[in-house]
Amino acid sequence: MDFVIIGGDAAGMSAASRAKRNQPDIQVTVIERTQDVSFSACGMPYNIADPRRPMDDLVVRSVDAFQKQGIRMLTGYEAIRIDRDARMVHGAMLQKEPFSIPYDKLLIATGAAPVVPDIPGSNLPGVMTLKHLEDGRRIKSFIAGKPVSRAIIVGMGYIAMEMCEALRERNIAVTMVKPRSTLFPWMNDQLSQVIHQELQSNGVILQLGFSPERIEKTNRGLKLCGADTELEADMILLAIGVKPNSRIASASGIETGVHDAISVDHRLQTSDPDIFSAGDCADAFHVVTGQKVWIPLALRANRGGWAVADNILGKSVELPGIAGTAVFKVFHLEVARTGLSLQESVSAGFSPVDTVIQSRSRAHAHPGSFPIWVHMIGDARSGRLLGVQMVGREGAAHRINAPAVALHTHMTVEAFSQSDMAYAPPFGPVWDPLLTAANQLLKKM
Amino acid sequence: MDFVIIGGDAAGMSAASRAKRNQPDIQVTVIERTQDVSFSACGMPYNIADPRRPMDDLVVRSVDAFQKQGIRMLTGYEAIRIDRDARMVHGAMLQKEPFSIPYDKLLIATGAAPVVPDIPGSNLPGVMTLKHLEDGRRIKSFIAGKPVSRAIIVGMGYIAMEMCEALRERNIAVTMVKPRSTLFPWMNDQLSQVIHQELQSNGVILQLGFSPERIEKTNRGLKLCGADTELEADMILLAIGVKPNSRIASASGIETGVHDAISVDHRLQTSDPDIFSAGDCADAFHVVTGQKVWIPLALRANRGGWAVADNILGKSVELPGIAGTAVFKVFHLEVARTGLSLQESVSAGFSPVDTVIQSRSRAHAHPGSFPIWVHMIGDARSGRLLGVQMVGREGAAHRINAPAVALHTHMTVEAFSQSDMAYAPPFGPVWDPLLTAANQLLKKM
Numbered sequence: 001m002d003f004v005i006i007g008g009d010a011a012g013m014s015a016a017s018r019a020k021r022n023q024p025d026i027q028v029t030v031i032e033r034t035q036d037v038s039f040s041a042c043g044m045p046y047n048i049a050d051p052r053r054p055m056d057d058l059v060v061r062s063v064d065a066f067q068k069q070g071i072r073m074l075t076g077y078e079a080i081r082i083d084r085d086a087r088m089v090h091g092a093m094l095q096k097e098p099f100s101i102p103y104d105k106l107l108i109a110t111g112a113a114p115v116v117p118d119i120p121g122s123n124l125p126g127v128m129t130l131k132h133l134e135d136g137r138r139i140k141s142f143i144a145g146k147p148v149s150r151a152i153i154v155g156m157g158y159i160a161m162e163m164c165e166a167l168r169e170r171n172i173a174v175t176m177v178k179p180r181s182t183l184f185p186w187m188n189d190q191l192s193q194v195i196h197q198e199l200q201s202n203g204v205i206l207q208l209g210f211s212p213e214r215i216e217k218t219n220r221g222l223k224l225c226g227a228d229t230e231l232e233a234d235m236i237l238l239a240i241g242v243k244p245n246s247r248i249a250s251a252s253g254i255e256t257g258v259h260d261a262i263s264v265d266h267r268l269q270t271s272d273p274d275i276f277s278a279g280d281c282a283d284a285f286h287v288v289t290g291q292k293v294w295i296p297l298a299l300r301a302n303r304g305g306w307a308v309a310d311n312i313l314g315k316s317v318e319l320p321g322i323a324g325t326a327v328f329k330v331f332h333l334e335v336a337r338t339g340l341s342l343q344e345s346v347s348a349g350f351s352p353v354d355t356v357i358q359s360r361s362r363a364h365a366h367p368g369s370f371p372i373w374v375h376m377i378g379d380a381r382s383g384r385l386l387g388v389q390m391v392g393r394e395g396a397a398h399r400i401n402a403p404a405v406a407l408h409t410h411m412t413v414e415a416f417s418q419s420d421m422a423y424a425p426p427f428g429p430v431w432d433p434l435l436t437a438a439n440q441l442l443k444k445m
Numbered sequence: 446m447d448f449v450i451i452g453g454d455a456a457g458m459s460a461a462s463r464a465k466r467n468q469p470d471i472q473v474t475v476i477e478r479t480q481d482v483s484f485s486a487c488g489m490p491y492n493i494a495d496p497r498r499p500m501d502d503l504v505v506r507s508v509d510a511f512q513k514q515g516i517r518m519l520t521g522y523e524a525i526r527i528d529r530d531a532r533m534v535h536g537a538m539l540q541k542e543p544f545s546i547p548y549d550k551l552l553i554a555t556g557a558a559p560v561v562p563d564i565p566g567s568n569l570p571g572v573m574t575l576k577h578l579e580d581g582r583r584i585k586s587f588i589a590g591k592p593v594s595r596a597i598i599v600g601m602g603y604i605a606m607e608m609c610e611a612l613r614e615r616n617i618a619v620t621m622v623k624p625r626s627t628l629f630p631w632m633n634d635q636l637s638q639v640i641h642q643e644l645q646s647n648g649v650i651l652q653l654g655f656s657p658e659r660i661e662k663t664n665r666g667l668k669l670c671g672a673d674t675e676l677e678a679d680m681i682l683l684a685i686g687v688k689p690n691s692r693i694a695s696a697s698g699i700e701t702g703v704h705d706a707i708s709v710d711h712r713l714q715t716s717d718p719d720i721f722s723a724g725d726c727a728d729a730f731h732v733v734t735g736q737k738v739w740i741p742l743a744l745r746a747n748r749g750g751w752a753v754a755d756n757i758l759g760k761s762v763e764l765p766g767i768a769g770t771a772v773f774k775v776f777h778l779e780v781a782r783t784g785l786s787l788q789e790s791v792s793a794g795f796s797p798v799d800t801v802i803q804s805r806s807r808a809h810a811h812p813g814s815f816p817i818w819v820h821m822i823g824d825a826r827s828g829r830l831l832g833v834q835m836v837g838r839e840g841a842a843h844r845i846n847a848p849a850v851a852l853h854t855h856m857t858v859e860a861f862s863q864s865d866m867a868y869a870p871p872f873g874p875v876w877d878p879l880l881t882a883a884n885q886l887l888k889k890m
Contacts, residue, residue, distance in 0.1 A: 040810060046871070058809075058810055162869075327869045364488070365488055365503055399846065400867050401877065404867070405854075407865075418748075418764060420732070420766075421744065422771055423743055424771075424772045424842070425485065432846065
């Protein structure tokens with residue numbers, strides 16, 4: 001069988017490796033546009049923060065290693081068109097020669113691409129995005145090559161936050177701008193304020209409500225112009241979000257859906273039964289709503305790759321879906337979420353009730369404790385837990401997995417509030433912050 | 446209504462406070478043998494570690510504060526007998542005068558007492574146990590009052606581990622002894638070895654298979670004698686375990702069960718419908734087996750106290766049970782467990798399959814990562830998750846709550862393996878250690 005994979009990142013290489021390992025006689029071909037496969041994209045901000053570490057530290061497994069495993073690795077090959085009738089992928093190599101590769105089963109794992117705002121100057125040198133390892137190398141050598149003392153980050157998502165910390169680590173002054181007036185639209189305002197303060201106390205300047213209109217080159221560097229204000233910097237990072245690389249699918253008549261992501265069923269099959277999709281280009285079912293969502297995150301990509309490998313090898317695997325569990329670190333804060341936000345709960349037709357509590361990371365009278373904030377949402381009609389957000393200096397990141405598991409099982413807030421959680425003074429109060437939140441939320445439901 | 450509570454610790458004071466708050470016209474009386482109520486017993490080792498902190502830091506709420514709330518606080522009163530026909534508690538004050546207090550509803554929250562081995566010399570000065578705040582004060586003033594350079598801890602449970610760290614913190618040489626040859630009988634051997642090494646690398650001497658036969662006074666201090674060996678020390682801590690204080694219940698014909706703990710139903714009601722029991726003296730249903738167990742821990746005590754208050758006030762509350770979730774810190778290690786051990790799984794009639802994996806606390810190539818070990822047990826017949834144990838320098842304590850929630854919902858290992866857990870490089874690998882363990886375990890099931 002010819003198993004062809006477009007895209008050599010998390011989903012693609014997980015699928016390639018698992019398929020080849022579980023059925024060695026299968027022919028696996030990976031078509032990858034860049035020279036890099038299987039690297040830790042999420043590690044790039046932390047790598048950029050440390051000038052001593054080479055960017056290639058982030059390569060989890062080399063092209064060579066995959067080739068030795070018997071996987072045909074076509075790096076520098078760009079897939080352009082899928083001929084579904086002939087079961088053929090057409091494309092061009094970097095040197096522009098065309099290629100055509102037949103498939104029996106095809107995986108589209110083309111990932112996502114940064115959204116670049118359509119403003120003049122967004123392609124000037126010093127204006128960066130961060131998605132591929134090559135982007136990371138470019139940013140790192142840009143910082144190493146010339147004095148970069150001021151940076152502007154456009155956008156305030158996860159990557160923006162992590163890059164903000166990385167650039168401050170490199171002693172670069174950072175201004176963050178975004179058109180909307182809220183820091184995180186999905187986040188409870190009280191929790192959002194905690195992050196706002198953390199950014200400010202680490203010297204980051206926040207300009208909410210700033211709409212970039214153009215970028216200009218100046219004598220000293222770059223200038224980001226809004227309606228009334230101009231900001232100068234040596235470097236500008238565009239981090240306003242990503243969009244799925246689904247064009248190759250939609251152009252060949254494969255169904256796309258939410259946010260133009262490629263529609264897949266629980267088996268990761270697209271509208272063409274011989275074509276699968278996984279990773280940041282594909283959608284998923286949300287375990288809380290049962291509805292399709294597009295939340296591109298690394299775990300789902302890896303898991304999706306495995307599931308595709310199993311499914312094409314005849315071991316039927318259905319993925320239940322995602323809870324939207326995510327965590328990021330910004331300076332000394334851990335920020336975590338799972339499930340729906342309040343607005344998403346309303347949109348999904350629930351009758352949400354929510355609460356915010358402040359607890360502590362260690363027991364009463366235990367030294368070294370920090371505050372922990374928990375925002376919890378339940379559905380007044382069904383009693384179900386809908387979502388949780390947490391912020392704190394310690395104890396937020398790993399705690400979020402407990403409500404994530406609860407969301408997978410459609411647990412009620414009441415049942416969740418009765419969970420037997422761990423207690424010892426160095427790790428939290430007797431009533432875990434999550435239990436305190438659930439107890440408070442129950443009073444309102 | 447006369448609501449009488451025997452025992453002013455976690456369960457008793459939680460019940461007293463909640464009952465009075467929710468129905469101010471109720472008469473609440475607390476009978477407490479000691480002078481201390483509502484203190485953080487689990488905080489005592491950490492307090493003992495720090496000579497500058499007064500032991501009373503651990504008092505969560507004072508006797509005065511409860512009295513101001515309108516609760517009748519009878520400290521220094523020892524309940525001795527319950528006359529169930531007359532609905533009366535009889536006892537004696539410290540000054541030996543007898544008292545008799547009538548009740549409509551009674552809560553027995555007498556807690557647990559340290560097991561003192563029946564060997565000569567166990568009552569010598571310098572031989573200690575740790576349960577009440579007064580025990581903590583006694584240990585602390587003993588250390589402050591004379592040069593204590595060597596201590597022996599008999600037993601290797603949670604309190605033994607925490608006290609071992611506390612005494613090392615005070616620069617006291619510690620030898621730990623126990624009769625059995627295994628460090629933690631409930632723990633997977635590979636994980637147990639990690640703790641063994643941590644204890645040794647912190648200068649603790651472990652003598653497994655040492656059966657204490659007697660304690661003697663010497664010129665310089667104390668001597669603990671086994672069959673062949675003798676150990677000298679300035680202080681000996683007996684920490685071989687606790688037993689429920691259930692005698693007052695059994696003597697009045699109230700049913701007791703596992704480990705002689707007071708038998709309660711899901712409403713915390715004893716075999717007498719007017720008498721409830723909560724806290725370390727009462728048993729509980731295990732959510733994995735549905736069977737009665739006695740696992741005395743702080744969260745259950747607090748939760749049980751609340752449930753009793755609700756039930757006597759007419760708001761019927763049923764507690765689903767416990768998963769046996771627990772965590773402790775020993776030097777730089779976090780040690781956590783939930784659910785059944787392998788031996789407990791066999792005893793409960795399951796067909797357990799288990800696996801041990803070693804993962805890391807941070808992502809590939811992220812600096813500062815430490816190993817994390819996960820032991821996971823599933824049932825081959827039903828596919829259910831049965832139990833998890835974790836050890837690591839970081840990331841073990843809070844992670845345990847996710848499988849704890851899964852146990853409450855009788856989740857299968859397969860469903861658990863599909864949980865959407867959080868990922869960011871500072872907090873773990875893409876595949877959370879728990880997911881890696883579940884994936885590995887699935888291969889064996």
